[in-house]
Amino acid sequence: MAGAASVVVGAGAASAQELTSAANEVVVQDENKVMETVVITGIRKSLIDATAIKRNADGVVDAISAEDIGKFPDTNLAESLQRITGVSIDRSNGEGNQVTVRGFGPSFNLVTLNNRQMPTSSTLLEEGINRSFNFRELAAESVSGVEVYKTGRANVSSGGIGSTINIKTAKPFDYDGFKFAGTVKGNMDTSVEEGRSVTPEISGLISKTFLDDKLGILLSVSHAERDSRRERVGSQGWPANRGTEVDKSGIDTSNNPNQTHWLPLSIDVDQHVQERTRQNGQLVLQYAPTDRLTMTADYTLSRFEETDRLNRSSFWFDTDAGGNADADGTVTNPMRANDELNFWSFHNLFETENDSVGFNVDWKPTDSLSLQFDFHDSTSHAQPDGQSSETIINLKNPRRDHDNDPSTLPQGDVDIGLITRPGGRPDIVYDDSGFPTGNAFSSENIVFDLFQTRGFEIKNNIQQAQLHGQWANLSDGALRGINFGAAMTDYQIDTLRRRTVVFAPVDISALDLQFSPVDGFGSNIGGDQNLFPVLAEYDALEALQLAKDQGFYLQNDPTFNAVNEETISAYLSFDVETEFNKMPVSLNAGIRYEDTQVTASSLQNQIIALNYVNTAGRFFEIFSDELTGVAENNSYSLLLPNVDFRMDVLEDVVGRFSYSRTISRPDLSSMFPSLALDARPGGPFNASRGNANLSPLSSDNIDFTAEWYYDDASYASVGYFHKYVQNFIGTSTVVGSIPDINGNPLRDPSINPRPGCPDEVQGGNPDCFSMPTDPVIEFSIAQPDNIQDAEVYGWELNIQHTFGETGFGIIGNVTLVESDLAYDVYDIDQTVALTGLSDSANIIGFYEKGPLQARLAYNWRDDFLLSLTQPQRPGEPVFVESYGQFDVSASYEINDNFSVFLEGLNITDETTRSHGRFPDQIISMEQLGPRFAFGVRAAF
Template identity: 65%
Template sequence: MKHFTHSFTHTKLASAVTFALMSLHATSPVYAQQADEQEVEVINVKGVRGALVSAANIKRDSDGVVDAITAQDIGKFPDTNLAESLQRITGVSIDRSNNEGNQVTVRGFGPSFNLVTLNNRQMPTSSTLLEDGIDRSFNFREIAAESVSGVEVYKTGKANISSGGIGSTINIKTAKPFDYDGFKAVATVKGVVDTSVEVGDSVTPEISGMVSQQFADGKVGVLLSLSHAERDSRKERVGTPGWVPERGSNVDKSGIDTSLNPSRTHWAPLAISVDTHDNQRERQNGQLVLQFAPIDTLVATLDYTLSRFEETSNINRTSFWFDGDTGGDADANGTVTNPFRNDDELNFWSYHNYFNTDNDSIGLNLEYQATENLSFNFDYHDSTSHSQPDGRNSETITNLKNPRVNDTNGDGVADRGGVDVSIVTDPNGRPDIFFDAADLPGQDPYARENIQFDLFQTRGYEIENNIKQAQLHGQWVNAYSGALSQINFGLANTDYTIDTYAKRTIAFVPLDISSLDIQFNSSNGFGKDIGGNSNFFPLLSNYSAQDALQLVKDQGFYFQEDPIYNGVNEETLALYVSFDFETEFNQMPIKFTAGLRWEDTDVTSVSLQRGIKALNYVNTAGRFGEVFTDEPTNISLEGSYTRLLPNMDFNIEFTDDLVGRVSYSTTLSRPDLSSLFPSTTIDARPDGPYNASIGNPGLLPLESKNIDLSLEWYYDNGSYASVGFFKKYVENFIGITTREGTMPDVNGNPLTDPSINPRPGCPDEVVGGNPACFSTSDDPQITFLISSPDNLNDAEVDGWELNLQHMFGESGFGTVANMTFVDGNVKYDVYDVESTFALTGLSDSANLIAFYEKDGFQARIAYNWRDDFLLALYQPQRQGEPTFVEAYGQWDINVSYDINENVSVFIEGLNITEETTRRHGRFADQLISAEQFGARYNIGVSAQF
């Protein structure tokens, strides 16, 4: 790329243009060829120390508060997972799935409050789990870290950056051929050793590579990067799908402390479950980038990026459900700590989960230097994320159970029979399960003659999220004296569309399972880190949900309900302008930026859903079935809003080493998509709970006014200490409200309960439903607990960020230590049973990293800690009840050695102390899940040319 160098390298304007283009949504060859030596290192850093020095330089030179991570070398990011690298940044913490980072929280604002861009382009995302809902959060598991050259975290709003992130905007940068001089190639091969594996391969491959070349005297460049990764793993879990208020008719409430719980509400578990999860995951990433510079003032970049993510999970679950007459004693908070239920059955669940997501993005970028003072950058991309693109069900679920027999043990409960279960938990919430099977033949709930088929279920989302975005950025640079250094301006149009198909079929069928391979294995050795086998069922079930579903098909009982369609289209037009000033005050350099972004958004929300004619009384323990109309009804609603988003950044260099910052900005985050759908969902069971949820297409975006103060001391190359304070005033905060009320059928009449005064022959599990068991207007009306999102009260969040990065001279040793304290008036009130207004993800966090790098040897040990936080305003099978994640800390290591200039070997260890995770409901003794994982290690070799 000699043309740019010859034209601009020796001019002051060249440096200004380079800096401008960096801030204009593109990494250009101007930057790679024209920057000074320090700037070139930002692209071509090597080693831990070089990456940290580069990140420190980005932080120091930025307007506003920006943190960054750069690759240690070509194809070598600090961690194997992007989220796990991001958690090293002050103020950034992560959520984990299967003990692997997948989503990020910034300054207490959870995944859906942070915008993720790829090379400054807004990226789509899709998920297939029904229980997760549909939000805008990006899953970092889908991108290989080896393909990333850097990540920038913008914590303050900027006029030229797309809106959508109250917590931050996270920009992922990938390499381009003009970033390098001539031919470059790198390849990495590693084996992933997962110590938890019991089904699958304990060693799986990860392969990645990149090749870049320039042609025609640097006027043409081509870069291709590819990666393939596999991982097998196991998770062992004990927990419950939810805690239900006022569940159970035999609960002793005398122990409730009314000063804590004035309503004397008690909570009992839906069930107790013990699970084994055997997982297999494959991920492919690829990017092809073509660059063409026909003249010195024009660079065209055409790129195509893809990812393919596929995960299969086979789950076996042994559980016991506590139905309406649950008994036990409530503690001071209202938790039933020793629930019991007489004469029910054990349940033996099997799940086959298949999750498949295809991401594709094609983009065109044009950089044009119109005059010495004026440059333009045009960028367009069409990007799609598609979950379950082949239409397959993402979740297949089958359940076996013990038979119902007449009462024989004299407890007075007629026509139930089966197993008696009681649970006692210790102060840490670990359950001890006591049960007997006096009513079953042979008193053995695991005997083959005491097992029968119960139900099958298929469910999941198919989601297609498409974003078409066009952006035009312009910059005028003042080549003369004066405080005004440059003006940035531009416009953008973003067309955001999401189409969702929710699939759910559930049926109780009389299946012959005599040919089904069912095994019951000893629980000895299960959950050694979460309580041990003495606390759980003596035997755990093991069979294939796919085999059971095949029997359902073979015996003619299989069917699928029509999917429910929901869709949202958002079209946003944005205009922006910003002015940059540079001057001095008392010989102290000052930089000041003032910007304004105007956005106009039109929203159309659509649902296509069959109306409910009645509820079907299918089973005494399972949920009511819905009796639908034959034809769906189309519901379409529209909305719009316009926002002005100002920002101001003020930087002053008190000395050569001491930098102060003051920033103000207004940012917004748009509502989660599933909350906008106008459709309704019913989940009702005999004796309760009776739950319903309704979307709210009229939701407004959250708007936050942000103040940032920062003092940074850069006392040596790569070494600095900083302290920052932030305050966020959030309006239109979205929470879940619950109310009691009736839900209408398709004719507008309240739904009724067919189980209160059942008709002869009901309940009936006959396929297709028994009309005698359908609800009628003569049955009692159901009072539902109705959940709905709403724009609730304003909120305030504030916090402190402390950071120290120190290099111990030329010794090779260095350390990074940081901590974030976050607080606000948006914490969840566990004793308030009426409203769930709270901010998910709010928590303190800390990092401690020590490293050594010298003579080709690199070693790093990192500890990451996150305090307890509110994960969600729902539980797996209970809306309106919270899920908290308890405090968690993890140790990771990384060691590598450069055999020569081209080849290095390495070993990486993640969660080397095999930490476990725990989630609970309102109180610590309301266990949701305790999960055990193993450590995993990556051993490999990397070569570059």
């Protein structure tokens, strides 16, 4: 349900479980001296649970607790996590998918499932390959709680500078006897124009114990579908100093002394139609032959499939474009005389299969000694059937010359102005067009341009064995316990990268190509008054089949990349409890040792020559049939200390100090040794390769917090954190030649081209290939390196208050974060910046009394740097603008077993907007629409 009222700050250790259980039971004594236990449930139960855990925690650990069995506060875990102080999320199609913690983006946070490191895989070529877990693949129904460790602990797996997020799932011994919870829900997405207006979501959890609670079994399953539509306008990128006819006289040289200008690659209008199916399941068996021994076996799976049918109308600005640059250097009225319209169709298929098998033994050989052994073998496989994730077709009308056919970009608050003629919208009929019918949007004037297939197939496997031990001091003394353990982790990722681009004269007379009126498009992002008059619609798979039927289909050989990391770790920590001036004090001090061996390898075809295909695009490589392998090795050892100090200053006031050292390992694609080219006629001539010798980022973290618990479910807290981060990864560049398969430098075939070149003929025209007489190309060869240190610091403020017995309550929190690693929008050579850094805030109001529950939640995130790579322009930034969203939910308990509920997400229909270096450099504006859900929940 939207609005996770069970969020707390500073929660953490499982050692508070007994206190939590006790807090949820109130003993009532009537006048006849009969004792009765009243069990607290619902929102108040989750608040009491989390608050009791919080108060007894070591370090700074936030938590969310399920309100009841099978009832998590939000249906998407990321959307629940965003309610936590310091946690904000990235969204995909309006859903939370990845998290940022204290300004550190998704790749800086480690996600574990029941304290096991989880694999992840993504097939999108433009995103690269990182370690970020995608929360949209995991349903919330079987999740009993989430812990966010913001400070390092010796016994917690390393890998998250921002945080380590541990997802806890239900087990049969969590409950006595028989338990069942099930939900049937209908999801209504108001954006849908084709597809189902209501899609189903069904989940269930059943648990049963046998043999006097010595044997237990739990099964949870869920199936969710969603149909949706997105409307977008934007650009594929804003390269620097592109366009030869730009007027720079308006640039303010006090900020931009070199008069750098930015002109868009394209202007796009997109229509997405998406269908998503998510299936989750978990089977857990537990056996406790004695009170001292518990064995658990579990299997967890998820299946995620999403299809995205995208039609895009676009206009591209090549090197001959011009326009007037504003004071910052942004060309807001780009013009191009020799132009064409492009009509793209994408069929994107994203599939992921996640499977995890685990075994756990919890043994207490003596009253003072406890041992836990845990092993799991977990795999995430993207595109398991080997299909390309992206099929892309481009149709066009032929190039033509116009002296007075400018194309203008968004200005002011209008945010859209596209493809306009002087005086208004473009006319459908161009009298001077030269087309057979004079209609630029008539199917007989449209020709096939190219097809492209691309994407990753990724298989990420983790095998991990862990041993944890605790010795408890049963006698008097300040030393209360010793914790120790060791682990072995084998992390393997194998990738297959596909990319084929073919220009072909495919006959499209049989293609079902339609042009629909633009009226009503983008009503909340500026309207349709300056858009193309009509938008093209056709199916990419149908067009690709025409290419196959006519003999134009081919596939380039893929590139193979792999990384293997083998890590051996051990830890030791001490728990101390004492007093200082009659104030209770607790201390946890520990150290973790890790040794990691890294092997990165690649297998790819070698380059024979460069092919001069056209003046506007990039050179195509002509590859050999032979595969060549290369491997690089690295190793590093680390010591990760931590100290957590807690003092009960007053009976209801707690102060904390924590120091820890944490790490984040490099993104996986940054270590692949394979070489990639991006060379274009006339330049730039770029190349990139990975670096297996990267060191992990490390951070020394300091935290101070003060917490005031003035009621069992009410508190206020303030915290300050400061992180000193080393080894931030950026890009270093060298200039030099790149050899072909024979060891000779690659050459430029576009200088003094041969007759008939460039040529888009399928397979390539050999006359347009680079030859020994052509000039040698000097490439800018980029590779990632550890090049910078930085500091990140900020404040976290939180209040949680219940208004007595009225049933009303409120939760509010604010995170303010700063860093000295900011992005300089005027520096075109900057390659390092902290992505995800932003302030955030939440306010949640709730009511729970009798059978009625209701919540209203508002989540806000300030603007932030999302990436240093635009869709088709590496090295240029993407900023996401500030965004706030209202979510609402309400439920009514019909009786002890059944309840009905209603949920609303983004109820005020907010839109998203991202841009390049400056607000006028639009990358994407999206309109998604509100979503609603209604359903019935049963629990026995």
